[in-house]
Amino acid sequence: MGINEFLKEIYRLKFGYGFRKSARQMEEVFLFFLFAEYFGMPNYFKFYFAEIIPELLEEFHSWHRRMGMEKSPLEWIRCC
Amino acid sequence: MSAIEIILFAFLMYAMGYLLYSRYLSKKVFSLDDSRKTPAWELRDDVDYVPTNRWILLGHHFTSITGAGPIIGPAIAVIWGWLPALLWVVLGAVFIGAVHDFSALVTSIRHKGKSIGTILGNYAGEKARIVFLLLILALAILVNAVFAYVIALLFTKFPASVIPAWSIVPLAVIFGYSVYRFRVNFVLLSIVFLLLLYISVFVGNSFPVYPDILKNLTGIDPLIFWIFILFLYTFFASSLPVWVLLQPRDFLNGLQLIVLLVLMYVGALVADPVVSAPAINIDPEGAPSIFPFLFITIACGALSGFHALVSSGTTSKQLSKESDARTVGYLGFLGESSLAVIVIVACTAGLSLVSYDRYSELYSSWDSIKKSSIPAVVEGGAGLISSLGIDYGLSQTLIATLIVLFAATTMDTSVRIQRYILNELGHIYDLKLLRNPWSASLIAVLTSMVLVFSKEEGKGGFLFWPIFGAANQLLAALALLVSFLYLRSERKPTLAILIPFMLVLIITSSAMFLNFLNNTLKKDILLATVSFIILTLEVVIILESIRVVKNGYK
Numbered sequence: 001m002g003i004n005e006f007l008k009e010i011y012r013l014k015f016g017y018g019f020r021k022s023a024r025q026m027e028e029v030f031l032f033f034l035f036a037e038y039f040g041m042p043n044y045f046k047f048y049f050a051e052i053i054p055e056l057l058e059e060f061h062s063w064h065r066r067m068g069m070e071k072s073p074l075e076w077i078r079c080c
Numbered sequence: 081m082s083a084i085e086i087i088l089f090a091f092l093m094y095a096m097g098y099l100l101y102s103r104y105l106s107k108k109v110f111s112l113d114d115s116r117k118t119p120a121w122e123l124r125d126d127v128d129y130v131p132t133n134r135w136i137l138l139g140h141h142f143t144s145i146t147g148a149g150p151i152i153g154p155a156i157a158v159i160w161g162w163l164p165a166l167l168w169v170v171l172g173a174v175f176i177g178a179v180h181d182f183s184a185l186v187t188s189i190r191h192k193g194k195s196i197g198t199i200l201g202n203y204a205g206e207k208a209r210i211v212f213l214l215l216i217l218a219l220a221i222l223v224n225a226v227f228a229y230v231i232a233l234l235f236t237k238f239p240a241s242v243i244p245a246w247s248i249v250p251l252a253v254i255f256g257y258s259v260y261r262f263r264v265n266f267v268l269l270s271i272v273f274l275l276l277l278y279i280s281v282f283v284g285n286s287f288p289v290y291p292d293i294l295k296n297l298t299g300i301d302p303l304i305f306w307i308f309i310l311f312l313y314t315f316f317a318s319s320l321p322v323w324v325l326l327q328p329r330d331f332l333n334g335l336q337l338i339v340l341l342v343l344m345y346v347g348a349l350v351a352d353p354v355v356s357a358p359a360i361n362i363d364p365e366g367a368p369s370i371f372p373f374l375f376i377t378i379a380c381g382a383l384s385g386f387h388a389l390v391s392s393g394t395t396s397k398q399l400s401k402e403s404d405a406r407t408v409g410y411l412g413f414l415g416e417s418s419l420a421v422i423v424i425v426a427c428t429a430g431l432s433l434v435s436y437d438r439y440s441e442l443y444s445s446w447d448s449i450k451k452s453s454i455p456a457v458v459e460g461g462a463g464l465i466s467s468l469g470i471d472y473g474l475s476q477t478l479i480a481t482l483i484v485l486f487a488a489t490t491m492d493t494s495v496r497i498q499r500y501i502l503n504e505l506g507h508i509y510d511l512k513l514l515r516n517p518w519s520a521s522l523i524a525v526l527t528s529m530v531l532v533f534s535k536e537e538g539k540g541g542f543l544f545w546p547i548f549g550a551a552n553q554l555l556a557a558l559a560l561l562v563s564f565l566y567l568r569s570e571r572k573p574t575l576a577i578l579i580p581f582m583l584v585l586i587i588t589s590s591a592m593f594l595n596f597l598n599n600t601l602k603k604d605i606l607l608a609t610v611s612f613i614i615l616t617l618e619v620v621i622i623l624e625s626i627r628v629v630k631n632g633y634k
Contacts, residue, residue: 001133008266009136010334011259013398014144015327020127066125 031056031063038074081355083348083429083464086162090170090421094414097174102410105179109567109576110186112402119193120398129193129397134404137395141412143334144390145181148486149380150420152230155427155453156545157377159443160370161360162428168375169424172382173417176580180556181387182409183563183577188392189399190566196392196559203565204628208558210508211620215555217501218614219386220494222548224314224528227487229541230454232306234480236291237455240473241480243284244277248329248485251276256328270335277332278478285477307529307538310491315525318495319517326492333489337419340482344422347464348430356432357439366446368546368598372591376549381420383584385555387413392559423457430460433467450542454483498524534606543607547595550588551614554621557584561625589618 001009034056036043043049053060064072106112120131132140157165184196191199201209235242255273258264291302298305317325362370380386391409399405431438438459442452462475470478499520506514513519532541560581567574592615599608 004265004267006136006139007270010139011266011331013130013132013136013140014331015323017127018323024127062125
């Protein structure tokens with residue numbers, strides 16, 4: 001690892017918290033819309049979202065774990 | 081005795097501590113096991129819990145725990161001679177301080193990366209957690225009172241440091257903005273800003289802001305003027321979002337810290353000055369007795385409870401492997417301790433480069449060190465650095481500026497900490513006044529200000545340092561207690577934690593009791609009251625510990 005990388009990583013680790021956190025919040029809102037049906041709300045964009053779901057599998061996995069559910073809560077997406 | 085011999089001794093002990101003792105701690109006491117998932121992996125969310133390379137984490141941890149603390153304590157404590165201070169710094173670090181940091185880190189890892197305060201609350205109940213909060217609050221108030229005085233003293237004694245110390249403010253803001261705004265080479269950017277800062281040191285050296293000018297302009301005593309300005313600055317700076325000023329400033333400080341350490345150590349090795357201070361001076365004029373006061377005067381560098389907050393607050397959530405705790409927790413502390421060692425060298429040997437009896441002039445009595453211990457670091461350190469061919473005056477300005485920068489960042493952080501704690505207490509007791517960030521900041525700044533101004537109009541700010549040390553070590557005692565309770569619940573050997581814990585309790589309680597007694601006899605109500613408060617917190621902690629340990633046995 002070069003010194004540039006090293007310093008950058010330290011800076012990111014030390015001070016990136018606020019940015020990491022707000023990025024995470026936006027992500028959460030997005031996922032909330034994506035899986036709106038799970039919360040009992042109609043999802044009018046399901047058709048359009050269907051395309052990106054495979055891309056989001058990893059993301060979905062860490063999301064349901066963050067929400068305190070060890071296994072996937074949705075029937076149509078099984079846990080890895 | 082020469083500087084090189086002192087440095088060799090310290091590093092030999094550090095090496096042995098790291099290679100042997102920390103190995104014993106990780107294998108036999110805490111049984112570190114890399115197959116166990118750390119919270120960073122188990123709870124990975126890439127926000128709080130981020131698995132991180134251990135060297136990056138060490139850099140982060142080291143720069144978070146090290147600041148002006150290990151400079152001020154040893155600078156005062158060498159009044160008892162160089163030997164006791166050196167032994168306490170080195171042996172204290174190896175057997176107590178580093179053990180404390182390491183054990184707080186490991187204990188936190190084994191509790192899903194929770195902070196020591198929360199784990200304490202789990203083991204010992206809500207009351208213990210409130211005592212913990214109050215101790216941190218006391219620490220923050222005391223540290224601000226002392227640091228405001230230290231900075232003001234440096235500004236009046238070394239007027240050349242005024243311009244560079246303030247020019248970091250715009251520099252840090254621009255640095256922080258550039259980091260996020262432009263995709264520039266990070267090393268290049270850091271070097272450019274460090275150079276700009278050093279240019280400001282050069283400018284400051286050519287245009288000192290003499291205290292007389294200030295006095296003529298404002299009509300106020302310069303020391304009081306600076307203390308007042310510093311609190312005003314801290315009040316506003318601590319209200320800014322952290323990424324505007326505090327973070328970039330903190331980062332530049334971290335780099336400066338490395339620069340300072342390298343310059344002073346290389347300077348000491350090149351010049352190899354002889355130690356002009358006596359090895360032991362049992363009874364300096366007007367000083368309190370060496371036991372227990374030496375041990376609380378040097379807190380940071382030998383044992384500091386504040387580190388438990390960093391260890392268990394952020395570092396534990398980022399540790400990638402359990403065995404990394406040895407590098408990050410133990411070695412990180414030795415890094416801080418090495419700063420205390422070079423300060424001892426500067427004050428006892430570096431000063432002999434200025435003149436052979438400079439030490440005895442500056443450390444003539446306990447009363448004189450209030451004004452001369454920090455200048456001793458500056459003069460002695462400048463002596464060391466100037467042996468590398470840097471102009472002596474410029475070296476002085478550089479060191480004075482760096483101490484000011486470290487202390488000012490700590491003031492900013494500790495006002496923020498006070499605000500969080502006051503907010504939390506405001507929620508617990510439902511007090512609107514404490515929940516408002518502005519009024520909380522105002523209360524934070526005012527309490528420190530009252531302390532510092534009530535002692536000989538600011539000139540006695542130093543008198544709070546030993547009390548700060550005691551409060552800091554009490555906090556460490558609480559963290560050690562948590563580790564002890566954890567080890568006992570796991571049926572592991574506890575002596576390595578229990579002995580330091582008892583020692584710290586004996587040192588701090590006897591020191592606070594003596595301080596309380598002496599100041600009551602001297603009718604110094606303020607110092608007596610502050611000592612009494614810390615002593616009361618200590619008694620509560622001891623009683624709570626006994627209760628918890630007893631209940632555990634049932």
